[in-house]
Amino acid sequence: MHLKSLFGLLAFAVALLPVPTAADDANEIDLKLFGENVIQGWDGCRFALWQNNRDPSEDRYAYVFFAPIPDGEALPGWVKIGDDVIEISRLDIGSADTGMLEPFRLYRDPDARLTVMMEILEQTRTDDGIEVTDGRLTFLRNDKFPFAIRVKGLNGCPGAGADEAAMAPASSGLSLGAPVGYDSLSAVPAPVLRAIAADAPQCEPQATAGYSSAYAINTEVTLWEVPCNLYAASGSSVFAVTWAGYPDHATILPFPAPPGMGMNDDAELLNASVDPASGSVTSYSLDSGGDCGSFSRFQLVDAEGETVEFVLREFREKTLCDGVQSDPAGFPLVYQNP
Structure with missing residues (x-):
């Protein structure tokens, strides 16, 4: 075999080799699901998103994003990466002008190291508020590969319909x-x-x-x-x-x-x-x-x-x-x- 062809074949074979695991770990965002360990028993109104194949009422760890809504005004949201709970706030202040959630939102932490892009793909209204039936969060962090996760969620007050009806008398x-x-x-x-x-x-x-x-x-x-x-x-x-x-x-x-x-x-x-x-x-x-x-x-x-x-x-x-x-x-x- 011609020497030049041999070198070309070796180079092709090397290109097919997997990147070492340590390098992968160093560049991946260590996103963690969370539950009561982060939300600390908050049972009021919230804007919450969870992994689409989980249910926060049944799974101990399900949430990807959680923002309490006391007195009708949403606070900054929480996400968990590794052992750290990170607070992220909205950058955009636009409005959907439809009474629904905007189809695209942008969040960032105070140090500008983490950016979260939120896409609301499908949503509907229920007695509890606005239910997100399909969405996607994409996490962007310095020197890390982007990480996307499919989510479902709720912007509202769980049990609001029943609670309000019970209070009516x-x-x-x-x-x-x-x-x-x-x-x-x-x-x-x-x-x-x-x-x-x-x-x-x-x-x-x-x-x-x-x-x-x-x-x-x-x-x-x-x-x-x-x-x-x-x-x-x-x-x-x-x-x-x-x-x-x-x-x-x-x-x-x-x-x-x-x-x-x-x-x-x-x-x-x-x-x-x-x-x-x-x-x-x-x-x-x-x-x-x-x-x-x-x-x-x-x-x-x-x-x-x-x-x-x-x-x-x-x-x-x-x-x-x-x-x-x-x-x-x-x-x-x-x-x-x-």
Whole structure:
């Protein structure tokens, strides 16, 4: 055999040899699954992803990513590599504008040594929140090979539907007196306007026509609906409570967001409509074409500390803008707390 051909054959054979195991180990990301050893018994709302062939309710170690959501705001997430639990935070602040999770997210640790790319491939809504039925996490670390893992997960509150339904009898609704209309902001108590300026500064009652209604909750407490902002095809309101025994005090009542959807509570309510007999307030928001959007129904209830608050009873959403207009109250049901 010609010497040059022999060298070529040897070189080809060497190329087929496996890379030594030690070299592989040195360049691989040592990703670990985790469970209670990391989440420390957190049983509240969370954004959690686990290996797609495992179940955190049955397997001791299943999670790949876990971020608690106390008070509706997600904290940085945790991943485990080797013996280290690493905190990673979102870099992007975009929105899917669909009420669902963004299809792509990016996370990084404080030292910028670990980057995690999150792909949400399939997702659906359940009573507990947004269920990720298929996703992929790709881990990138300095001087390491990229490591990808297929995942499932939940962005929401496990057992939320059952828990909320069980709590409903403890928060029965309040009826209201007949609406008492007013046609000028001069009729609104000064403490209400001060509370709006302090707690809902995005609202500009002075830029509206200044008319709305007030409702007696009882002889001592009054609910005020105050016009907030005017938009091209809609208007918004804020709601405040005053007490006869505290003439210098007023409280803005926020409207809670549906659990597990990454939305924040808001003081401003679009296209509000009050039903005094049931003490409920409905709201809807439509896309510019009027064929998709959301619908919410809130209930005024007694709250701890001799005050009142709104609870979310129903949230509906139509995300497909198909050109067919319909009553927002008939949109697909996403969340219900009867």
